[in-house]
Amino acid sequence: MFKKILFATTASPSCDHAARVAFDMAKRYDSELTAFHVFGIPTRGFSQFVRDVRTGETVTFDDDYLDWVKEEMKNTYVRQLEIHQNCTIEAIHGVPHTEILRAARKKDVDLIIMGSTTREEDEGTYVYRSTTGSTLQAVTKAARCPVLVIGRPVASTWGGFSNIVFGTDFSRTADSAFLFAYKVAKTFGCTLHLFHAYDISAVHSGKIMEQDEIEDNMMEAREKMRKMYVPRMKGFDDYEIEIWEGIPYVEIVKFARENYADLIVMAHHTRKPSSEKALLGSTVEQVVLRATCPVASVNRPDKIKDL
Amino acid sequence: MAKKILIVDDDPNIVTYLEDFFGDNGYDTCSATDGSEAMAVVKKEKPDLITLDLEMPEEWGPRFYRKLVKEEEFRKIPVIVISGLTGSKYAIQKAVASITKPFDRDKLLAIVKDVIG
Numbered sequence: 405m406f407k408k409i410l411f412a413t414t415a416s417p418s419c420d421h422a423a424r425v426a427f428d429m430a431k432r433y434d435s436e437l438t439a440f441h442v443f444g445i446p447t448r449g450f451s452q453f454v455r456d457v458r459t460g461e462t463v464t465f466d467d468d469y470l471d472w473v474k475e476e477m478k479n480t481y482v483r484q485l486e487i488h489q490n491c492t493i494e495a496i497h498g499v500p501h502t503e504i505l506r507a508a509r510k511k512d513v514d515l516i517i518m519g520s521t522t523r524e525e526d527e528g529t530y531v532y533r534s535t536t537g538s539t540l541q542a543v544t545k546a547a548r549c550p551v552l553v554i555g556r557p558v559a560s561t562w563g564g565f566s567n568i569v570f571g572t573d574f575s576r577t578a579d580s581a582f583l584f585a586y587k588v589a590k591t592f593g594c595t596l597h598l599f600h601a602y603d604i605s606a607v608h609s610g611k612i613m614e615q616d617e618i619e620d621n622m623m624e625a626r627e628k629m630r631k632m633y634v635p636r637m638k639g640f641d642d643y644e645i646e647i648w649e650g651i652p653y654v655e656i657v658k659f660a661r662e663n664y665a666d667l668i669v670m671a672h673h674t675r676k677p678s679s680e681k682a683l684l685g686s687t688v689e690q691v692v693l694r695a696t697c698p699v700a701s702v703n704r705p706d707k708i709k710d711l
Numbered sequence: 712m713a714k715k716i717l718i719v720d721d722d723p724n725i726v727t728y729l730e731d732f733f734g735d736n737g738y739d740t741c742s743a744t745d746g747s748e749a750m751a752v753v754k755k756e757k758p759d760l761i762t763l764d765l766e767m768p769e770e771w772g773p774r775f776y777r778k779l780v781k782e783e784e785f786r787k788i789p790v791i792v793i794s795g796l797t798g799s800k801y802a803i804q805k806a807v808a809s810i811t812k813p814f815d816r817d818k819l820l821a822i823v824k825d826v827i828g
Contacts, residue, residue, distance in 0.1 A: 616801075623804055630807065644787070 405591050405711050406433045408513040412440050412504045412543070414457045414522050415477045422519040422554040425698055427484040427491070429517070432564050436490055440507055441477060443497040454497050457522070465497055501542035508547060514707055516547055520555035520692050536692055541684050544672050549707035550584050550700045553692045558666075569597045569665040571656045571691070574628055575674035581702040582633055585669035587711050589642070596643040597663060598633055600625045601655035622647045653690035665697050672703035714827045715739040717758035719749045719775065720793070721767040725812075729762060732816055738823070746770030750778055753785055759827045765794040765802055776803050789826050791819070 411426035413419040423439075430437035443454035443465065454465045463469060477493050478485065485491055496503050508516055521537035536553075544551045570585035572578040589596035602622050604613060625647045637643060648655045660668050668691060673682035684701065692699045702708065716738050718729045723744070730740045741756040743749035747770040753761070761779075765772040772792065780786040792799055792809040800809035808822045 619801055619804060623800065626805070641787075 405587065406430075406435045406514050408511055409435045409437050409515045409517060410440055410504070410508050410511060410513040411437060411517045412442075412500075412539075413477075413519075415439075415441055415473075415480045416457050416522065418522040419519045421557050422517055423481060423484065425552070425554050425558060426517040427481070427488050429564075430491065431488045434490075435514075437488065437492075438507070438511060438513075439477060439481060439491060439493050440504065441473065441493075441495045442500040442503040443473070443495065444500055470495060470497075500539045501546075504539070504543050505546050508549060514549055514711060516543060516549060516551045517698075518543065518551060518553055520553050534690065534693060536684065536689050540692075544684050544701045544703060545682070546703075548704050550669075550702045552698050552700050554698050555693045556696055558697050563666075565592050565667050566594050567597070567663060567665050568594045568667045568669060569599050569656065569660045569663065571599050571601070571652075571668060571670045571687075572629075572633075573600065573652070573674050574625075574632060575671065577671040577674050577703075580705040580708055581669050581671040581700075582636070583705070584700065584702050584708045584711070585667075586633075586637055586640070587708065588667065588669070590637075590640050591711075594642070594667075596637075596640075597659070597665070598629050598643060598645045599656065599659055600629060600647050601652040601659075602647060602649040603652050604649050605651045618649055622649060653687045653694065656687070656691050657694045660695055660697055667697055668695055668699045670699065670701060672701045713737055713739045714759040715741060715756060716823070716827075717749070717752060717756060717761045718742040719744075719746065719761060719767075719772065720764040721745055722764070725764070725793075732820075733823070736820060746772055746775030749775050753779065753788070757785075758788060760823060761788055761790045762793050763790050763803070763806075765792060765796050765799055773802050776806075780805075791822060791826075793819075 406429060409426060409430055413423060426437060429435065452465055453462045456463050473495050474493055518540055520540055540553060565588060568585050568589050570582055572582065585596060588594065602625055604618060607613065626645055629645045646659065648659060656668065670688045670691060673685040688701055716733050718726050718740060720726050721744050726742045730742065733740050741752055741758060743752045745767045763772045776790060789807045790803060792803050792806045793812060793814060795812040799811060807826050810819060
């Protein structure tokens, strides 16, 4: 498991939290790690110019610049590279998500690690942007392996995975996420929390639910959890089932915090049937931005079968 | 080894009936007549499943359940609530099932089999 990890990075401070997780995981699980940077192209099509991620300036792309960027990446991760020698640094120019996906496919990686967005919050604004970056969205949508997203500092994860929350709404797309969560839990001896948040957000639009209805639905969800997932965990008994009611992303983040979770696993989306078209689900997007532990988004079963 | 079921109920007829019924279906049983003594039985017998009455003279079922889940070793033991109280399904919502007396024994057995095999 996690034999090959692709860490997609800008090598700027916005990826620092993700870097800590990437190098820590690679060392702990003895993975082959690639720190991978793509120079974004500021214009459509192919171009001689790229945008420097640190200065934001447009620079002419040539071999000297490429070497310089690789050197800068080495300097940025100098301490991590000392500890973890089995890491290669790669830089390439192109459309970031296309190149990340291409590299992941070519190297046949088991996991992609990324930050949630490179844009800093605009100073002076009072509205929290609350969206993930477009590269992340495109990568999570099309990746054949799970994508581990680190949106905030995730100190809880130091020391490896031990406590996993699998957030589900029982949809078919959640199946691959379950399999991933279960395999990680089983391989590394973690506690697996099977968690469902019963959505009562309709109350804000005027639909008042009786408490009986809410609690009946929660009990039904508990039963569903037991029937749907428990039989698939033969011989594994370190799991717990929990159902909370509320706004799903809030409840998942709360639950993860209260239980000292070090990994949340969710399906990339649940509503739309096609993995090709669906956007990153709104619940998982908010969880990615708000949780204090890494969040794995799973969209396809391909790589999970072999883990 | 046969799975063991702890029956907690203050009605001796129910206890005897369930002991015979589970015994006939290949389960071992043990019993307690009140929530207050059930914890000691759990510690001694380490059951695989508990059927729990809600209303008992000394200590009610929910209070016993609260004590049970505080113990790391026992908190995952599945509980089936068997009670005559109305609305009993809301009393211990984490129970694997809530059954109202009088109950259908086949339905009970199906749940037990489903949960502990």
